[in-house]
Amino acid sequence: MSAANFVQLLLSGLAMGAIYALTATGLFIAHLATTRLNFGQGDFLMFAAYLSMALLLAGVPVLLVMVVVLVVLALMGWGLERFAIRPLDRMRALVGGQYSWVLTTMGVALIIQNVVTLLWGKSSQYSPPLFSANRQNVVQVFGAGVFVEELLVIVAALAVILLFYALLYRTRQGRAIYAVAFSPDTAALLGIDVRRTVVLVFVMASVLAAISGVLVGPIVTVQPHMGLVFTVKAFAVASLGGFANPLGVLVGAILFGVAESFSNYVNSAFGDLYPLLLVMALLVIKPSGLFGEAKTDVR
């Protein structure tokens, strides 16, 4: 492998890793506060990628596209909690069924897949780049030709993650999420509106999927069934953070993305398999995740 090759693989690995970090953080935050999550997280990402592609192709300016996709996905996150998750809690008191949300969120994912297929067709498509005029915008990094798009995806995704951590660790709302994660009853006794906080985490999860979708569109091919792969990988990455440690999610995602990039270079047929095997092996050795007992742990 040449040095140029190495840099290229490393950077595309970092770009995908940053995307996985965003998607997995969405799973993590919803699970933290509610012990539930969206099994269609990857399909929310897919929908965001399609929506942004359609708007970009229609000539809508990039900033406006981002705003529209964020707002639409935020509403979808709200709707998911309101119609696919909350009614189940009411039913549970009467008829039981602690894990019904797995089915309903997967059901929503199937609906989204089919709506997207109806609207945009089954075939793979290429989304226009966000930050450059065309797909040939390449800069030289250590002698390697690297897409500007990929570099900016890394920067944007990491910026969003840092912003998210600041929100979680430094604001009143973030501490309210901690309190709800610890105990909804205790949170309510501290004057925290638990229901609002639950809605908020699902909206946040959905917005994170939206950002991932907008960013990932131009660096992969977009097709209606791409979502499940992202859900599975985000799950693997969130497990590396023990579903409790945001730093573990971030580091795990970066490692996963880079591992995947190199494994696809070595074996393009089964490249996606090896990083997942790696995660399984890691979880066997350390079931609590990379930094399971560290101080950044929220529970």
Next chain:
Amino acid sequence: MIALEKVCAGIDRVQILRDVDISVEPGKLVLVLGANGAGKTTLLRVISGLVPLWSGNLLFDSKSIAGQPAHELARSGLVHVPQGRQIIPTLTVEENLVIGASHLPGITQETIARRLEAEYERFPVLKTRRSLAGGSLSGGEQQMLAVSRGLMMAPKLLMLDEPSLGLAPQMVQRILGALAGLARSGISVLLVEQKTMALEIADHAYVLKNGAIVHSAAASDIVDHTELFRHYMS
């Protein structure tokens, strides 16, 4: 301050409280004594809105509060310090103190800072531990933190669920001393306990047995009737 009128409530379909009448006047410390399983925790959870009322009425500041969500009641001055202190282990002592107060409507940073100083004065050990994780404190320190966290919300009524649980007698005396001081300063206190130590500081005491009030008297009268009391607690 708070009055319960013929309150019935339960969890799932099992009735726990039966026609409970309790009232706490402003600035008084009222004690509810009961054995394990008598319904003490449910009683407080019904008042603070965590467990729905089946029938009867709840009056807070002479307004009915039945059916109001718990977080709204907490913001309006009905503060419940739950059993087992429920300190959020990964937040620091200071973050734990501030979290409740920060959700009060219209509160300013200055007010929070002022109350924080007052609590550090009440329990100086909290100040020395202010930047440690709440989970690293001892049981007694956590109980002080729980009481202070409640007081940060400027309660009109402070309800405490067995604050003496798992604490050394010395530490219990210290917590009870602080509660007596609160009542003197005009805050109503409703304390539920299994142990009788708190009778010394209470104005009035009720005995709860199998979800019903079986005895109600001025605390000073009960002290002389330990025999009767032992009967109810068995």
